Amino acid sequence: MFSIAAIVAQSAPPLWGQPGIVITCILLAIPLAVGVWLLGLKLGAARRPPDSESSLSGSGHGAGMLAVNEPHPAAGEPSTAPSSGLIRNVDQSGAIRFIPAKKAALRRPEIHRPLARLILWYLGAATLWLLFGTTIGEYLGIKFVVPDADHLSWLSFGRLRPVHTNAVFWGWASLAMIGLGYYVVARVGNVRLASLKAGWWTFGLMNAAVVLGSIALMVGINNGGGEYREYVWPIMLLFAAGIAIALWNFLATIARRQTSEIYISNWYMVAALMFVITIVLVAYLPFWQDGLGETIIQGYYMHQGVGMWFMMYLLGLTYYFLPQQLNTPIFSYSLGILAFWTQILFYTVIGTHHFVFSSIPWSIQTVAIVGSMGMVIPVVAGTANFLLTFRGAFHKLSGSYTLPFFLVGVVFYFTGSLQGTAEAFRWTNLIWHFTDFTVAHSHLTMYGIITFLLWACIYAVVPRLTGREPPQATVGAHFWMALIGLLFYSIPLMLGGTLRGIAWLDGVPFVDTLTLMAPFWLWRAIGGTLMWLSHGIFAYNMYKMIVGRVRDVGVQGATEGAAN
Amino acid sequence: MKFYRNHRLFFSAVASLFIFLTVVIAIIPALHNQLSYAPLPGSEPLTGDALKGKAIFVANGCVACHTQQVRNIAMDRTWGDRPSIAADYAGIRRTDLWRNTATLMGTERTGPDLTSIGSRQPSDVWHLLHLYAPRSVVPASIMPAYPWLFEEKSQAAPGDTVVTVPPPFAPADRQVVARPEALQLVAYLLSLKQAPLPDGTASPDFLYAGTPGNETAGAAAGTGAGIADGATLYAANCQACHQANGEGLKGAFPPLKGSPIVTDDDPSRILTIIMKGYNSREKEGYPAMPPIGVTNKLTPSQIHAIINHERKSWGNQAREVPLEEVTKVLAGIAP
Numbered sequence: 018m019f020s021i022a023a024i025v026a027q028s029a030p031p032l033w034g035q036p037g038i039v040i041t042c043i044l045l046a047i048p049l050a051v052g053v054w055l056l057g058l059k060l061g062a063a064r065r066p067p068d069s070e071s072s073l074s075g076s077g078h079g080a081g082m083l084a085v086n087e088p089h090p091a092a093g094e095p096s097t098a099p100s101s102g103l104i105r106n107v108d109q110s111g112a113i114r115f116i117p118a119k120k121a122a123l124r125r126p127e128i129h130r131p132l133a134r135l136i137l138w139y140l141g142a143a144t145l146w147l148l149f150g151t152t153i154g155e156y157l158g159i160k161f162v163v164p165d166a167d168h169l170s171w172l173s174f175g176r177l178r179p180v181h182t183n184a185v186f187w188g189w190a191s192l193a194m195i196g197l198g199y200y201v202v203a204r205v206g207n208v209r210l211a212s213l214k215a216g217w218w219t220f221g222l223m224n225a226a227v228v229l230g231s232i233a234l235m236v237g238i239n240n241g242g243g244e245y246r247e248y249v250w251p252i253m254l255l256f257a258a259g260i261a262i263a264l265w266n267f268l269a270t271i272a273r274r275q276t277s278e279i280y281i282s283n284w285y286m287v288a289a290l291m292f293v294i295t296i297v298l299v300a301y302l303p304f305w306q307d308g309l310g311e312t313i314i315q316g317y318y319m320h321q322g323v324g325m326w327f328m329m330y331l332l333g334l335t336y337y338f339l340p341q342q343l344n345t346p347i348f349s350y351s352l353g354i355l356a357f358w359t360q361i362l363f364y365t366v367i368g369t370h371h372f373v374f375s376s377i378p379w380s381i382q383t384v385a386i387v388g389s390m391g392m393v394i395p396v397v398a399g400t401a402n403f404l405l406t407f408r409g410a411f412h413k414l415s416g417s418y419t420l421p422f423f424l425v426g427v428v429f430y431f432t433g434s435l436q437g438t439a440e441a442f443r444w445t446n447l448i449w450h451f452t453d454f455t456v457a458h459s460h461l462t463m464y465g466i467i468t469f470l471l472w473a474c475i476y477a478v479v480p481r482l483t484g485r486e487p488p489q490a491t492v493g494a495h496f497w498m499a500l501i502g503l504l505f506y507s508i509p510l511m512l513g514g515t516l517r518g519i520a521w522l523d524g525v526p527f528v529d530t531l532t533l534m535a536p537f538w539l540w541r542a543i544g545g546t547l548m549w550l551s552h553g554i555f556a557y558n559m560y561k562m563i564v565g566r567v568r569d570v571g572v573q574g575a576t577e578g579a580a581n
Numbered sequence: 582m583k584f585y586r587n588h589r590l591f592f593s594a595v596a597s598l599f600i601f602l603t604v605v606i607a608i609i610p611a612l613h614n615q616l617s618y619a620p621l622p623g624s625e626p627l628t629g630d631a632l633k634g635k636a637i638f639v640a641n642g643c644v645a646c647h648t649q650q651v652r653n654i655a656m657d658r659t660w661g662d663r664p665s666i667a668a669d670y671a672g673i674r675r676t677d678l679w680r681n682t683a684t685l686m687g688t689e690r691t692g693p694d695l696t697s698i699g700s701r702q703p704s705d706v707w708h709l710l711h712l713y714a715p716r717s718v719v720p721a722s723i724m725p726a727y728p729w730l731f732e733e734k735s736q737a738a739p740g741d742t743v744v745t746v747p748p749p750f751a752p753a754d755r756q757v758v759a760r761p762e763a764l765q766l767v768a769y770l771l772s773l774k775q776a777p778l779p780d781g782t783a784s785p786d787f788l789y790a791g792t793p794g795n796e797t798a799g800a801a802a803g804t805g806a807g808i809a810d811g812a813t814l815y816a817a818n819c820q821a822c823h824q825a826n827g828e829g830l831k832g833a834f835p836p837l838k839g840s841p842i843v844t845d846d847d848p849s850r851i852l853t854i855i856m857k858g859y860n861s862r863e864k865e866g867y868p869a870m871p872p873i874g875v876t877n878k879l880t881p882s883q884i885h886a887i888i889n890h891e892r893k894s895w896g897n898q899a900r901e902v903p904l905e906e907v908t909k910v911l912a913g914i915a916p
Contacts, residue, residue: 160723160725161723164715164716164722164723164724164725164726165716165726168726168728168729169729170641170727170729173641173642173725173727174642174645174646174725175641175642175643175644175645175646175725176640176641176642177642178642178645179642179645234642237640237641238640238679239639239640239642239680240679240680240681241639241676241680241681241682241683241685242639242644242683242684242685242687243681244688246681247642249679249680250679250681251679268588268592271588272588277586278585278586279585279586279588279591284591284595287592287595288592288595288596288599291592291595291596291599292599295596295599295600295603296603299603299607299608301681303675303681304612305608305611305612305615306611306615306675306681306682307615307671307673307674307675307682308614308615308618308667308670308671308672308673308674308682308684309611309614309615309618309667309670309671309684310611310612310614310615310682311611311670311673311681311682311683311684312670312684312686313607313610313611313614314607314611317603317606317607321603325599361595361598361599361602362598362602365599365602365603365606366602366606368606368607371688372686374652374653374654374657374788375650375652375665375686376650376664376665376666376667376669376670377614377667378610378614378667381606381610384606447654447656447789450652451648451687451688451689451690452690453691455688455689456689521656522656524656524659524813525813526813526816526817526820527659527693527817528719528721528722528816528820528821529721529816531721531722531723532721535721538723
């Protein structure tokens with residue numbers, strides 16, 4: 018009755034003439050190109066004879082001496098153990114030969130033990146929520162292909178979908194963010210965390226919110242339909258209380274900092290904590306939510322939740338961990354300041370672009386579209402800042418297992434954010450809104466940006482806390498399966514979403530557009546499975562980093578930096 | 582700069598900016614909207630079963646796949662007579678102490694929009710069957726089945742609403758009876774209709790109407806492509822009950838294949854059924870057919886395409902009825 022080619026050919030304003038489409042295609046080519054380039058880099062590193070390079074790549078303080086004949090002197094602070102010799106990374110037994118040894122994390126002096134324990138609990142719980150949330154997500158993806166997989170009310174699609182989104186938002190990402198934040202806020206202020214006890218309270222409250230929220234949703238108790246505010250207010254109140262305590266904890270730590278300036282990471286993190294409390298209050302207070310008021314607030318809430326909580330906070334973490342991992346200062350403080358203020362200014366006003374062409378006043382829709390254009394400024398400033406920090410250090414990518422995660426996160430920051438801008442154009446909104454394109458977009462951002470950056474930070478910090486390295490082969494497997502899975506997940510959905518939107522525009526009967534989507538939904542399930550498996554590997558790596566065999570790094574010279 | 586080193590000053594400034602923007606962009610517009618609009622005079626507030634049905638709709642997260650908003654663009658014309666306006670939602674208030682307002686506008690259209698499902702698909706029998714086993718009526722559907730809204734009984738009691746389920750989906754030797762929850766949910770779905778605008782109020786325009794293609798389901802002039810258009814229009818308007826193969830569903834919806842009414846040389850009877858509905862086969866278990874030509878606002882040329890598609894497909898071999906004849910017969914049927 019119809020074919021893909023026919024649909025594309027029929028669509029009257031030629032697809033390729035639409036700026037939104039052109040921008041999206043260019044944006045998507047970037048992570049693809051980076052992925053291919055990274056693969057080449059990694060394969061190249063693996064092909065070189067092991068004795069010329071790989072075995073040296075862990076040398077830190079010897080870098081200066083070896084600079085002449087070592088293609089990539091490793092980053093890292095000078096070791097406190099100069100007796101360890103020039104060649105520190107010889108592993109005769111443990112490593113698989115064709116996987117080049119990566120630089121091990123260097124132990125930082127004096128990490129307060131109880132703080133380390135607190136952070137590890139946050140990251141461990143976050144990992145469990147990632148497994149739980151994405152297992153649900155995987156099952157939902159399968160249900161698109163096999164809708165009769167079960168007939169249990171608790172597991173029906175409409176009830177499970179918010180369980181998935183809320184568990185990965187408030188469980189995985191939020192817990193990991195707060196846990197990493199404790200590390201950063203104490204380090205950059207050169208003080209101890211103000212209150213460990215408060216840290217444990219936050220931990221309990223946030224976890225309680227996600228446990229109770231997930232059960233309530235499966236039983237059929239929800240807040241009435243707005244995405245990401247499906248938890249009823251008594252449950253979300255627990256979460257907000259946890260965040261409020263964390264905010265106090267951060268501010269109290271910053272107040273007793275030993276440095277005069279407030280490092281830029283703290284700007285972003287504290288701002289995000291203040292914003293998310295504001296957002297949740299605005300979304301749950303009842304005074305302005307009758308009729309379309311609810312929808313205007315919903316547009317504001319769902320967008321600020323993503324941009325002012327997850328994105329804002331992750332930018333803060335990246336401003337700390339990326340320079341640390343590259344062992345170089347951030348390229349420009351001024352660009353950071355520009356990105357900070359423009360992010361607040363533009364991002365706040367664009368929420369209603371989720372309801373373009375709806376009955377919300379045209380003027381607010383227009384402000385949202387214009388604000389979406391304005392987002393180019395903070396996104397370009399932020400991306401440029403990170404990439405220029407990478408400048409001159411790209412060779413370190415092949416010797417590090419954290420940097421590839423950072424690079425992918427930064428690239429998706431650029432691609433995902435600007436794709437959001439392209440989606441807000443009225444014409445692209447016409448065909449993409451309501452289709453699976455938006456699902457792909459939210460995974461490119463929440464997964465490609467937020468989750469990849471979180472993994473980068475976690476792999477950077479956990480070995481420093483425990484002295485245990487993750488197995489490098491499984492870190493690599495985690496990285497590649499997650500990245501390839503994400504691309505398999507999102508690109509077919511974007512293609513299918515575009516075709517479906519055009520089919521709707523052409524008046525194809527709705528039921529035929531379901532048949533049209535079927536192969537793309539299958540691809541989504543395949544990509545989703547890869548992503549899901551990679552989370553199992555990540556959990557294994559976490560296990561090895563927390564309770565695995567100690568190969569103490571940077572203390573005993575002999576086994577220092579050994580690839581496990 | 583001192584400003585960036587004083588954490589009290591700096592973070593207060595950041596919070597103030599964000600709160601200021603929030604008030605301007607979200608709270609004031611929301612309050613303004615809430616105070617400016619009242620429900621349309623022709624709209625009926627939800628009561629009784631329909632209200633309970635809405636709670637079931639919310640509890641099961643149906644909004645994850647079904648929108649309830651007709652946007653002001655031509656491609657949304659399938660879902661309603663006019664674009665949704667703020668007044669359509671003005672009567673929706675906070676659900677209860679625990680739950681927020683549920684306008685259920687939605688952000689995903691994995692399944693069809695439901696703004697006017699009550700007039701697009703007015704058959705409660707269809708809805709019950711569709712909820713119990715979606716793929717029995719729409720083979721391509723990926724909607725979850727909701728069997729827990731039904732119960733299986735060996736012998737239905739008097740007063741039970743029995744759902745006739747076609748063979749592969751029916752439980753062996755048992756009858757499917759709708760629980761009150763299913764009936765309430767269907768009552769809610771059937772209540773979803775667009776209220777008429779008060780007399781003299783112009784409906785907002787559908788934008789991008791010039792985009793070619795979207796007229797296929799619209800006016801579709803009587804060009805020679807009658808059969809092709811007819812297939813599309815049949816899929817959009819008739820197929821949910823009578824199925825793509827024209828065979829209907831045994832015991833639920835009658836076949837059009839080989840139907841003497843469809844293939845009758847005189848098209849006046851089939852045209853009357855399309856325009857006025859049909860209920861004279863209820864004794865055989867077939868539910869009443871809604872006046873689909875009226876509820877779906879079909880034009881004479883669309884009806885012309887549909888009946889000729891039905892008269893020529895699945896082995897039916899009746900003569901092609903010219904558009905003039907259809908128009909003439911339709912003019913004689915008072916709506």
